[in-house]
Amino acid sequence: MVGLSVGEKHFIQGGIAQDLRSDGRKRLTYRPIYVETGVIPQAHGSARVRLGATDVIASVKAELGKPSALQPDKGNIAIYVDCSPTAAPMFEVGRGGEELSTELSVALQRCLLGGKSGAGAGIDPTSLVVVEGKVCWDLYIDGLVISSDGNLLDALAAAIKAALSNTGIPKVDVAADATSDEQPEVNISDEEFLQFDTSGIPVIVTLTKVGRHYIVDATSEEESQMSSAVSISVNRKGHICGLMKRGGVGLDPSIILDMISVAKHVSEQLINKLDSEIAAAEASEEES
Amino acid sequence: MRGLQLPLSQTQRIRLQRALEKLQSLSCKANSDASVTVADTIPVNYEDAFLKGHGTTDLNGDLVATLCGVVERINKLVYVRALRARYKPEVGDIVVGRVVEVSQKRWRLEINFSLDAILMLSSMNMPDGIQRRRTALDELNMRCIFEENDVVCAEVRNFQHDGSLQLQARSQKYGKLEKGQLLIVDPYLVKKSKQHFHHLEQFGIDLILGRNGFIWVGEHVEARDSMVVDQANSSEQSRVPEEKNQTHTPLEMRQNICRIANAVRVLSTLGFSIDADLILETVELSSTVKIDIHDMLGSEFHVLVAEREPERRSLMGKRKR
Numbered sequence: 001m002v003g004l005s006v007g008e009k010h011f012i013q014g015g016i017a018q019d020l021r022s023d024g025r026k027r028l029t030y031r032p033i034y035v036e037t038g039v040i041p042q043a044h045g046s047a048r049v050r051l052g053a054t055d056v057i058a059s060v061k062a063e064l065g066k067p068s069a070l071q072p073d074k075g076n077i078a079i080y081v082d083c084s085p086t087a088a089p090m091f092e093v094g095r096g097g098e099e100l101s102t103e104l105s106v107a108l109q110r111c112l113l114g115g116k117s118g119a120g121a122g123i124d125p126t127s128l129v130v131v132e133g134k135v136c137w138d139l140y141i142d143g144l145v146i147s148s149d150g151n152l153l154d155a156l157a158a159a160i161k162a163a164l165s166n167t168g169i170p171k172v173d174v175a176a177d178a179t180s181d182e183q184p185e186v187n188i189s190d191e192e193f194l195q196f197d198t199s200g201i202p203v204i205v206t207l208t209k210v211g212r213h214y215i216v217d218a219t220s221e222e223e224s225q226m227s228s229a230v231s232i233s234v235n236r237k238g239h240i241c242g243l244m245k246r247g248g249v250g251l252d253p254s255i256i257l258d259m260i261s262v263a264k265h266v267s268e269q270l271i272n273k274l275d276s277e278i279a280a281a282e283a284s285e286e287e288s
Numbered sequence: 289m290r291g292l293q294l295p296l297s298q299t300q301r302i303r304l305q306r307a308l309e310k311l312q313s314l315s316c317k318a319n320s321d322a323s324v325t326v327a328d329t330i331p332v333n334y335e336d337a338f339l340k341g342h343g344t345t346d347l348n349g350d351l352v353a354t355l356c357g358v359v360e361r362i363n364k365l366v367y368v369r370a371l372r373a374r375y376k377p378e379v380g381d382i383v384v385g386r387v388v389e390v391s392q393k394r395w396r397l398e399i400n401f402s403l404d405a406i407l408m409l410s411s412m413n414m415p416d417g418i419q420r421r422r423t424a425l426d427e428l429n430m431r432c433i434f435e436e437n438d439v440v441c442a443e444v445r446n447f448q449h450d451g452s453l454q455l456q457a458r459s460q461k462y463g464k465l466e467k468g469q470l471l472i473v474d475p476y477l478v479k480k481s482k483q484h485f486h487h488l489e490q491f492g493i494d495l496i497l498g499r500n501g502f503i504w505v506g507e508h509v510e511a512r513d514s515m516v517v518d519q520a521n522s523s524e525q526s527r528v529p530e531e532k533n534q535t536h537t538p539l540e541m542r543q544n545i546c547r548i549a550n551a552v553r554v555l556s557t558l559g560f561s562i563d564a565d566l567i568l569e570t571v572e573l574s575s576t577v578k579i580d581i582h583d584m585l586g587s588e589f590h591v592l593v594a595e596r597e598p599e600r601r602s603l604m605g606k607r608k609r
Binding site for chain 1: 294295386435436437438439464465466467468469470506536537539542543546547549550553580581582584585586587
């Protein structure tokens with residue numbers, strides 16, 4: 001990242017204190033979100049989300065697999081994020097790109113997949129099972145960061161939500177005469193697809209604390225000035241699905257509670273905006 | 289035109305298309321035959337002796353372009369000038385750069401060129417204003433003048449024999465830039481003009497259009513009186529950040545700075561040449577339409593600016609005649 005002079009840093013901090021950021025946004029305004037779906041035809045679902053200069057792609061691939069012995073009625077979901085070296089020089093292999101990738105992957109898994117038992121997950125794993133105990137769908141969700149200008153977590157969560165709305169899982173016919181020991185025969189249909197129900201998927205709102213105020217959707221310049229950042233995953237009902245804090249500076253507990261209420265408030269508009277953008281993207285994809 | 293990465297609705301797309309078509313028809317028709325793409329033959333009179341310049345090559349006896357650009361002819365030299373090339377410095381250009389390194393008797397600046405530019409200590413006015421020989425003490429105190437990551441405005445002095453650039457900042461108007469924001473646009477959008485320093489009086493804002501594509505928008509600073517201060521005082525001041533905290537930019541000036549910065553961003557997304565008049569007109573347009581500062585970066589304002597441009601250019605053309 002390019003460094004900033006003392007004068008510029010002072011200007012950014014002053015702007016945040018006066019509720020007028022460098023591009024004219026208020027503290028709690030998002031940059032315009034641009035969603036495109038179906039960008040990767042080979043995947044079962046994909047989406048590209050642009051948030052200012054931040055550009056991320058998410059793709060969903062489904063394969064048939066065996067459910068784990070502990071949870072025979074649930075499918076498997078894996079989320080993995082890769083930061084492409086073209087996004088920033090610091091993402092090159094061996095220079096910290098892997099750390100950031102693991103951090104983002106873990107954060108997304110916590111927010112979207114819920115706990116170890118699968119409880120409270122945004123994506124319902126029971127809808128992925130085909131034959132209980134024997135066959136289930138394995139979902140591999142991959143995120144790729146193409147260009148980074150701050151706020152990667154929000155953009156990735158939005159991209160995953162859009163990709164899942166775009167996903168069509170092929171319908172599976174199970175041969176009826178399977179015995180209980182053998183693997184049943186499955187017939188994967190090429191024609192019919194089941195759409196995923198994405199109304200329960202949460203979005204992530206990252207609040208970056210600079211000085212005494214918090215801002216939403218920080219650019220990478222503003223992120224370089226942050227003292228700490230809290231990412232809160234909120235779903236449509238207003239429930240919190242995940243919480244993550246970055247940054248070395250300690251926070252008073254009352255500030256965290258305040259941030260959570262601010263995030264809830266912001267997430268309502270964000271969810272509505274995102275849903276309308278996803279609907280528009282799917283509509284234009286069908287036209288083309 | 290590069291794919292505009294804006295969420296345009298159907299009507300906005302049509303309006304933008306029409307505006308761009310009008311602009312194309314307005315542009316000098318004489319030049320339309322001078323633009324070439326890769327592997328186009330360049331029309332040359334082969335009997336005249338001519339020199340093949342950059343961007344051309346001899347293929348089967350024909351002169352063929354190897355770049356996408358415009359054919360330029362100067363006396364006997366025929367070459368192709370690329371439209372979106374890296375910044376090509378000329379002596380006397382005003383550039384804005386960021387200090388990357390402080391080394392022996394010089395600062396190295398990044399200016400969006402293939403090499404870093406060099407600003408020698410001797411090409412810089414001393415803080416006490418006296419013209420004197422730079423001593424070893426001056427060299428040790430270079431950090432008091434410019435540090436790493438500082439934004440500096442300077443002028444191109446000459447080229448070194450190895451191709452790198454030398455800058456000078458001897459006049460009062462050059463030097464460190466604070467209290468504002470730096471914008472980066474493509475260098476080809478800033479054309480050479482008489483004035484690159486613009487003091488916008490109605491806003492109280494300095495606008496510096498660096499020819500390398502770095503544009504500075506910031507509070508107006510009087511001609512460097514602060515430099516004529518004792519060295520001891522200046523080093524003390526830089527260690528007292530609390531003073532600075534109380535003197536934030538006033539809100540109204542900040543709004544104007546943001547409006548101008550957004551105008552520059554809009555013009556750069558649309559690919560229009562950036563000069564002070566156009567920026568001021570864009571800002572006026574945004575005030576008349578009563579659009580929020582942040583909404584200036586939305587698709588509606590982009591389409592409005594694009595629609596206004598052909599009218600403006602035809603008006604300018606009529607005024608010239």
